[in-house]
Amino acid sequence: MKDLHAFDPVDNEKKGSVKVSTDQEIEKKFFLARTSLKEWKNLDIADRCFFLKEFRKTVLNNLDDILHTLKSDTGKPDVEILMAEIMTTLDFIKYYENNSEKILKKEKRRTPIEFSKNYSYVEYQPYGVVSVISPWNYPFQISLIPSITALVAGNTVILKTSEITPLTGKKIEELIDKAGFPQNVFQVVHGGGEVGEKIIENKPDKIFFTGGVETGKEVMKKASENLIDVELELGGKDPFIVFEDADLDRAVKGVVYGSLANSGQICVSSERVYVERSIKKRFIEKLLEEVKKVDIGDSKTSEMGPMIREEQIELIKNQVDDAVFKGAEMLTEFEHQGNFLKPIVLDQVTNEMDVMRKETFGPVIPVMGFEGVQEAVELANDSVYGLNSSVWTEDVEKGKKIASMLKTGNCYINDVVKNIGNPYTPFGGVKKSGIGRYHGPEGLMSFVEPKSVMVNRNKDDELNWFPYTEKLYNSIESMLDIKHGDSGIIEKAKKLFRMAKK
Ligand code: NAD
Numbered sequence: 001m002k003d004l005h006a007f008d009p010v011d012n013e014k015k016g017s018v019k020v021s022t023d024q025e026i027e028k029k030f031f032l033a034r035t036s037l038k039e040w041k042n043l044d045i046a047d048r049c050f051f052l053k054e055f056r057k058t059v060l061n062n063l064d065d066i067l068h069t070l071k072s073d074t075g076k077p078d079v080e081i082l083m084a085e086i087m088t089t090l091d092f093i094k095y096y097e098n099n100s101e102k103i104l105k106k107e108k109r110r111t112p113i114e115f116s117k118n119y120s121y122v123e124y125q126p127y128g129v130v131s132v133i134s135p136w137n138y139p140f141q142i143s144l145i146p147s148i149t150a151l152v153a154g155n156t157v158i159l160k161t162s163e164i165t166p167l168t169g170k171k172i173e174e175l176i177d178k179a180g181f182p183q184n185v186f187q188v189v190h191g192g193g194e195v196g197e198k199i200i201e202n203k204p205d206k207i208f209f210t211g212g213v214e215t216g217k218e219v220m221k222k223a224s225e226n227l228i229d230v231e232l233e234l235g236g237k238d239p240f241i242v243f244e245d246a247d248l249d250r251a252v253k254g255v256v257y258g259s260l261a262n263s264g265q266i267c268v269s270s271e272r273v274y275v276e277r278s279i280k281k282r283f284i285e286k287l288l289e290e291v292k293k294v295d296i297g298d299s300k301t302s303e304m305g306p307m308i309r310e311e312q313i314e315l316i317k318n319q320v321d322d323a324v325f326k327g328a329e330m331l332t333e334f335e336h337q338g339n340f341l342k343p344i345v346l347d348q349v350t351n352e353m354d355v356m357r358k359e360t361f362g363p364v365i366p367v368m369g370f371e372g373v374q375e376a377v378e379l380a381n382d383s384v385y386g387l388n389s390s391v392w393t394e395d396v397e398k399g400k401k402i403a404s405m406l407k408t409g410n411c412y413i414n415d416v417v418k419n420i421g422n423p424y425t426p427f428g429g430v431k432k433s434g435i436g437r438y439h440g441p442e443g444l445m446s447f448v449e450p451k452s453v454m455v456n457r458n459k460d461d462e463l464n465w466f467p468y469t470e471k472l473y474n475s476i477e478s479m480l481d482i483k484h485g486d487s488g489i490i491e492k493a494k495k496l497f498r499m500a501k502k
Pocket of ligand 1: 133134135136137138142160161162163191192193194195196197210211212213215216218219233234235236266267268359387429433434
């Protein structure tokens with residue numbers, strides 16, 4: 001049996017290991033997940049919410065322990081762990097505790113007049129066994145929010161966390177046990193890509209995948225062999241657009257946070273900064289001042305921690321070198337101590353450089369000038385990605401118009417990143433940033449399949465049944481005219497009424 005080793009990004013020390021799940025263990029977990037499905041999906045939503053609440057309380061009662069594990073797996077600043085991993089997760093659980101019953105309520109629908117004596121409704125059924133495959137950058141939040149959403153919808157869940165953050169996967173498994181979920185309703189498997197593939201071979205009824213574009217494509221390809229429904233939350237290259245009428249000081253602080261939080265290792269990091277030319281010089285001066293103030297380290301109040309792995313620094317270096325080679329100006333030094341990389345500010349970048357085209361996932365702030373709304377929108381939309389975007393202007397109406405013009409799944413006016421943490425709104429990407437939405441009512445709906453039900457209370461033969469006659473043909477012809485022809489609306493209504501009475 002192989003082990004996953006946990007390395008602390010702060011010092012590259014090995015902090016523990018977790019056994020990789022074997023093929024037999026994975027198969028057994030699927031069998032158990034299917035067996036426990038019947039009882040779980042037949043519970044009232046309120047009863048399922050009881051277990052969500054228990055889980056939420058369990059997380060709260062184990063804060064220090066969770067914080068310590070996440071710190072060791074990711075090296076993130078404590079504030080970030082508490083805010084973006086733990087608080088966000090709990091907020092979303094509570095949102096679904098409070099709103100799932102309303103969102104999943106059976107819904108009456110209209111029935112066309114010619115279906116007389118019929119009525120219709122839509123009910124929502126869970127998929128069955130949902131597999132959640134998650135990345136290392138938010139290993140707690142991105143594992144738990146989709147899992148909990150799938151669970152409250154009546155699915156059972158098999159979660160695979162990232163091989164880079166194995167202790168977090170183990171911790172989640174312990175928390176599930178402590179919270180007292182019914183047996184096998186929520187299970188965890190451990191391993192890397194090959195375990196992910198094994199999960200897909202076990203034919204879950206839906207896959208919720210978060211990770212890179214290339215892996216997402218592999219997942220979708222393999223899932224298509226069994227026509228498994230796949231939701232993909234993939235990478236981003238988010239534009240951060242600053243107009244001359246923006247509050248400059250706030251925009252500068254916004255971009256420093258948006259580009260450097262979690263050391264730039266966020267899917268919704270600000271990765272392309274477009275600034276209106278009239279204010280670009282002042283923007284950059286202020287930016288360089290702000291960047292200097294960022295506290296890099298691993299103390300309780302540090303703002304920027306290490307990169308997850310040394311190799312990530314090499315990838316970033318390649319992008320920066322490519323930019324400089326193609327004419328960008330480097331306004332800071334490329335410096336790192338171990339995995340702690342200092343922020344990099346680039347000026348004179350263009351959309352042809354890798355640093356503006358490929359996902360960077362690091363503390364790089366590439367700045368480019370633009371002239372007016374049209375150019376800003378064209379530059380921002382010139383990307384294969386379309387996850388989040390950030391628009392800065394004191395004219396909110398102008399900001400809203402620009403938001404509508406941007407080809408992104410989400411947009412934040414006069415702020416950055418934290419719109420992903422709003423439980424009430426859907427989140428997801430367009431273009432290569434993904435397929436589907438989670439969060440909000442839409443997120444819950446993505447874990448159920450609607451079933452429409454029609455009930456006929458008629459006791460007589462139906463008009464459309466056999467035998468087909470000349471009279472039936474003529475009635476259908478006049479119905480066509482009534483429904484779609486040019487006769488007056490009152491005439492139509494009368495005819496419909498007469499027909500309905502016959
Ligand atoms: P990754 O694609 O390398 O891995 C993600 C998960 O997929 C891991 O659990 C991994 O073990 C698993 N995996 C790898 N190969 C697989 C295969 N063939 N079949 C099934 N599973 C497989 O991504 P990562 O490096 O862990 O995460 C970083 C990426 O995630 C970035 O691109 C980032 O933008 C993206 N991300 C997106 C969002 C979002 O909401 N859109 C959020 C966070 C991260």
